[in-house]
Amino acid sequence: MSALRWIRWPGRPQRPQTVPELFALADRLRRDGRTADAARLVAAGLEREPNNLTGHLLAAYLHLAGRTIEPARREFRWVLARDPQHPRALLGLARLALEENDLDACRDSLTRALGLYPDFPEAQALLGAIAVPRPSPAPPPPSPRLDRLRLPSLARALVVLGADGGVIAGRPADVKGDGDRIARAISLATAALQRAGLGAPRRAFVEDREETFFLRCDTEITIALALPRTTHITQGLLEVNRLWAAARHELTVRPEPGRVEDGGVVDRPRRTS
Amino acid sequence: MTRLRLGLELDGASRGRQVHEIVQGLARLPSMRGALIVAPDGFVIAAAAPAGVAVEPLAALAATLGRDLEVGASRLGRGAFQTAMFSADDGTMFLAATTIGFVVAMAEPQANLQTVRGGLADAVTMIEAAWVGTAAAGG
Numbered sequence: 001m002s003a004l005r006w007i008r009w010p011g012r013p014q015r016p017q018t019v020p021e022l023f024a025l026a027d028r029l030r031r032d033g034r035t036a037d038a039a040r041l042v043a044a045g046l047e048r049e050p051n052n053l054t055g056h057l058l059a060a061y062l063h064l065a066g067r068t069i070e071p072a073r074r075e076f077r078w079v080l081a082r083d084p085q086h087p088r089a090l091l092g093l094a095r096l097a098l099e100e101n102d103l104d105a106c107r108d109s110l111t112r113a114l115g116l117y118p119d120f121p122e123a124q125a126l127l128g129a130i131a132v133p134r135p136s137p138a139p140p141p142p143s144p145r146l147d148r149l150r151l152p153s154l155a156r157a158l159v160v161l162g163a164d165g166g167v168i169a170g171r172p173a174d175v176k177g178d179g180d181r182i183a184r185a186i187s188l189a190t191a192a193l194q195r196a197g198l199g200a201p202r203r204a205f206v207e208d209r210e211e212t213f214f215l216r217c218d219t220e221i222t223i224a225l226a227l228p229r230t231t232h233i234t235q236g237l238l239e240v241n242r243l244w245a246a247a248r249h250e251l252t253v254r255p256e257p258g259r260v261e262d263g264g265v266v267d268r269p270r271r272t273s
Numbered sequence: 274m275t276r277l278r279l280g281l282e283l284d285g286a287s288r289g290r291q292v293h294e295i296v297q298g299l300a301r302l303p304s305m306r307g308a309l310i311v312a313p314d315g316f317v318i319a320a321a322a323p324a325g326v327a328v329e330p331l332a333a334l335a336a337t338l339g340r341d342l343e344v345g346a347s348r349l350g351r352g353a354f355q356t357a358m359f360s361a362d363d364g365t366m367f368l369a370a371t372t373i374g375f376v377v378a379m380a381e382p383q384a385n386l387q388t389v390r391g392g393l394a395d396a397v398t399m400i401e402a403a404w405v406g407t408a409a410a411g412g
Contacts, residue, residue: 032289033310033318033373033404064314065374067343095315095337099344122315125330126337181345188338189359192366195331196306196379197323199362206357208346233386 019045023054030058035065053079053086060092069096087113091123101180103130129191147171149246152239154228156211160247161186161222168221169247178213182224186217203237212236216244223247291403292373293319295396299376302392304384306364310400311336312374323379331377339368339375356393358386369393371400 026041039062046055060075073096079089094109110127113120151158151171157178160169165183167175190201204215207229214236215224223244227236292310299308300321309320309328315336322328342354357368360382367378367389376396380389 030312030316031318033292033312034289035312035373061312061314061316065312065316067313067340091333092314095340098337099340121327121330122333125334129334129337181341184341185338185345185357188334188341189357189366192331192334192338193359193361193364195334196326196364196366198364198366198379201359201361203360204358206342207355209353209355233390 019049019052019055022048023052023058026058030061030065035062038062039066051082053082057086057088060089064092064095069099072096085112085116087117087120087123091120091126094123094126098126098130101184106130125191125195129188148250149243151225151243152227154231155239156226156228157224158226158243159222159224161217161224163220165222178224178226182213182215182222186215186222203240205233205236214240216240221247221251292400295319295399296321296376299378299392299396302380302384302388304381305389305392306379306381308376308378308396309335310371310374310376311339313340318374326379335366335368335375335377339370342368343370356390358390365389367393369397371397372404373400376400 022041022045026038026045029035029038029041038058042055042058042062046052046059049055056075056078060072060079063069063072063075072092076089076092076096079086080093083089090109090113094106094113097103097105097109107127107130110123113123114127117123149158149171157175158171159167159175159179159182161179161183162168165187167179170179185206186201186204189204193199193201200219201217204213204217206213206215209229211226211229212231212233213224213226214231215222216237217223221244223240225236225240225243227239296308296310296319299305307321307323307326309322309332310318311332312318313336315333317328317332320328320332322331338357339354342357346354354370356370359366359368362382364382365380365384367376367380369376369378376393378389378393378396
């Protein structure tokens with residue numbers, strides 16, 4: 001307990017004496033964002049009671065808060081090995097599975113949690129966000145002729161997603177990694193915006209240290225344009241708006257079948273609307 | 274027992290209050306609906322949420338989105354995720370990464386983009402100064 005000497009816990013005249021008190025205080029510190037203090041208390045509690053389920057669950061949360069994924073996963077699994085239906089551990093594993101793009105495992109964990117606790121709000125929200133996209137009853141939209149679209153000279157990539165989140169066109173060709181990432185971000189953002197009462201997403205940007213993705217979307221297509229991080233936000237949004245309008249135009253134009261040029265079917269456009 | 278090795282060095286209950294003040298300050302910006310800070314595990318650290326909005330599910334989604342953007346950026350080798358904006362029919366949501374989690378801000382459709390971005394950047398700077406600065410100084 002010597003490591004805890006310097007920790008202050010306002011409103012508590014006594015230091016925590018029992019392990020449950022230690023964990024209760026650790027949880028309070030965690031709620032205040034005092035993660036390292038909470039971690040020290042949890043470590044001290046688990047030294048005294050190594051098989052305490054609450055302690056291991058708190059340890060998992062604290063590892064997640066510190067973005068250390070494997071130890072968090074071990075702790076959640078430790079909890080589930082002793083309580084296979086623990087809803088918070090199932091939610092934790094679901095979030096880790098989602099980070100690793102394992103949607104089936106994520107869905108399985110959430111479904112198990114909701115099977116026992118149907119009103120679990122976080123699990124409901126996440127399951128809604130990763131719901132399998134329903135295929136549109138209409139035929140998939142034709143791929144826009146991206147070679148017609150004039151990209152800004154500094155653009156690294158352009159990705160066009162269909163209503164189901166699949167890549168329907170991209171430049172350069174190997175943009176599937178970007179496409180998957182954008183589709184999932186849009187799906188999660190859509191759910192978050194709805195939860196916040198803000199409606200359906202229309203425009204977005206995502207800034208990394210090196211570049212910014214500008215997005216424009218509606219119910220049919222999403223356009224994402226990757227530009228250098230130095231691009232002015234307004235300029236990037238204008239560029240992606242222009243490309244979105246051009247791509248929408250291309251989607252109203254279908255290739256005329258039967259014309260052969262250079263050994264292949266020519267995408268000779270004709271308006272269908 | 275798993276050893277907990279976390280990069281954060283926190284002490285002082287004042288920082289708990291400070292983070293609440295940061296959220297309140299952000300929520301008081303013109304045309305703002307509310308703000309919250311969520312830990313990467315989806316836990317709500319501080320919230321000034323608009324009436325009628327269920328905070329826990331929103332926090333879970335925001336943290337998942339933030340982690341997804343972080344992991345995606347790092348996996349594609351483009352450095353750390355910093356900020357995102359999602360503009361919708363009835364308002365705009367901003368998300369910014371910090372050491373302790375994610376700052377989420379919700380704004381009216383007419384909110385000034387630069388004002389909100391400035392407020393968000395200030396909030397991130399204050400959080401980093403409060404947490405990382407103290408850690409660097411030895412806790």
